[in-house]
Amino acid sequence: MTFVVVGASLAGLRAVESARRTGYRGRIVLVGAEEHLPYDRPPLSKAFLDAGGPGRVEPFHPETVLRDELGVELMLGAPAEGLDTDARVVTVAGTAVHYDAVVIATGATARRLPGARTLRTAEDAVAVRAALDDGARTVVIGAGFIGSEVASAARKRGLPVTIVEAAAVPLVRAVGEAAGAELAGLHRAAGTELRLATEVTGVADEGVRLAGGEVVPADLVVAGIGAVPATGWLEGSGLTLHERDRGVVCDATLSAGPPGVYAAGDVAHVVNPLFDGEPMRLEHWTSAAEQGAAAARHALDPASARALEAVPYFWSDWYGHRIQFVGTPRADEVVSAGGVTLYRRGDRIVGALTVDRPREIMKYRRRVAARAAWAEALAFAGAA
Numbered sequence: 001m002t003f004v005v006v007g008a009s010l011a012g013l014r015a016v017e018s019a020r021r022t023g024y025r026g027r028i029v030l031v032g033a034e035e036h037l038p039y040d041r042p043p044l045s046k047a048f049l050d051a052g053g054p055g056r057v058e059p060f061h062p063e064t065v066l067r068d069e070l071g072v073e074l075m076l077g078a079p080a081e082g083l084d085t086d087a088r089v090v091t092v093a094g095t096a097v098h099y100d101a102v103v104i105a106t107g108a109t110a111r112r113l114p115g116a117r118t119l120r121t122a123e124d125a126v127a128v129r130a131a132l133d134d135g136a137r138t139v140v141i142g143a144g145f146i147g148s149e150v151a152s153a154a155r156k157r158g159l160p161v162t163i164v165e166a167a168a169v170p171l172v173r174a175v176g177e178a179a180g181a182e183l184a185g186l187h188r189a190a191g192t193e194l195r196l197a198t199e200v201t202g203v204a205d206e207g208v209r210l211a212g213g214e215v216v217p218a219d220l221v222v223a224g225i226g227a228v229p230a231t232g233w234l235e236g237s238g239l240t241l242h243e244r245d246r247g248v249v250c251d252a253t254l255s256a257g258p259p260g261v262y263a264a265g266d267v268a269h270v271v272n273p274l275f276d277g278e279p280m281r282l283e284h285w286t287s288a289a290e291q292g293a294a295a296a297r298h299a300l301d302p303a304s305a306r307a308l309e310a311v312p313y314f315w316s317d318w319y320g321h322r323i324q325f326v327g328t329p330r331a332d333e334v335v336s337a338g339g340v341t342l343y344r345r346g347d348r349i350v351g352a353l354t355v356d357r358p359r360e361i362m363k364y365r366r367r368v369a370a371r372a373a374w375a376e377a378l379a380f381a382g383a384a
Contacts, residue, residue: 004090004103007104009038010289011291012105014288016028016296022300028070028073030074031080037074037076039060040058045149046149046317051132083261084237103296104248104263106231109228132157132159135159136218138154138160138162138221139162139221140164140221140222141163142165146224149318152317155192155319163187164210165196167196171183183355186318190319206218207221231246231247248267248269252277253298254270264291264294272308286313287313313361327349327351327364328351342377349377350368
């Protein structure tokens with residue numbers, strides 16, 4: 001039997017590890033578009049950008065561990081080119097790789113803006129850090145989490161930073177209006193200039209051009225304007241791709257439809273029964289890890305597949321503050337006070353955001369998982 005994992009990502013690595021942990025002894029092939037061994041992406045926009053941060057991006061495991069201990073055949077440096085679900089073949093650099101079961105974990109690619117850098121890969125991080133080392137005046141386009149972490153790294157060095165955001169409130173889709181307004185205050189308190197409800201028309205040699213004609217001077221421009229699932233290679237495969245972003249549409253077990261085909265991580269839209277069957281595509285570390293492990297178990301033993309009812313969780317570090325979120329921001333009511341924001345749907349809590357309250361967030365996560373009553377969550381917030 002051959003188990004193929006497409007994507008040398010966190011989700012892909014966890015799929016490999018899970019396969020071996022559950023007793024699978026057959027062939028495993030790990031396909032990766034980058035030449036690197038699987039590495040951790042969150043530090044690229046956090047510790048790696050610090051002046052005293054690590055000087056190189058380290059893989060999760062040395063190659064000897066992957067090849068010798070986990071028994072993985074590595075096909076790195078070439079992206080997958082196609083999937084034939086009838087013949088059960090993944091094509092990589094013109095080579096047909098036959099599979100009995102496959103996990104798609106190709107992640108997402110950053111949306112690009114001509115003249116601006118992105119921060120998605122190890123090479124991106126090295127380039128951004130080098131510019132910060134040189135004292136770059138920095139403009140970040142997009143006030144999302146990645147862009148905000150870049151701004152934080154620049155301000156930590158004492159460099160001038162401007163964030164330009166098209167929305168009137170940062171992160172409104174990710175955390176809602178109330179929490180987004182609170183997080184905007186962290187930028188301002190740290191000395192980051194925040195230009196909201198402002199459209200960028202282009203990037204020139206001298207800086208970032210705004211819709212009104214103004215040019216914001218910049219030595220470094222970083223575009224944090226989102227990412228799209230890396231599924232171009234799946235067009236024509238017969239898989240259902242989401243109409244908006246072309247991510248892989250999955251059921252609650254991570255099945256992509258055809259026998260033996262599962263998906264995990266940033267690439268996958270997954271139905272979550274915990275939130276009334278809401279489809280979710282999550283670009284979070286914990287989701288990639290949990291889904292990668294589950295996808296492997298289900299691909300190798302589909303008769304035992306069970307719906308995944310995980311509570312999403314992510315964190316971000318800005319200006320010395322720890323921001324943490326659990327659940328979903330899609331809510332009927334949002335209550336925000338004292339560093340905690342709670343999200344209600346019906347009569348239950350479905351989400352929580354905290355700032356600098358790390359001991360509390362997992363207590364909220366357990367309440368979301370248990371479908372705790374809204375009144376009980378409010379009472380806990382008042383007592384915490």
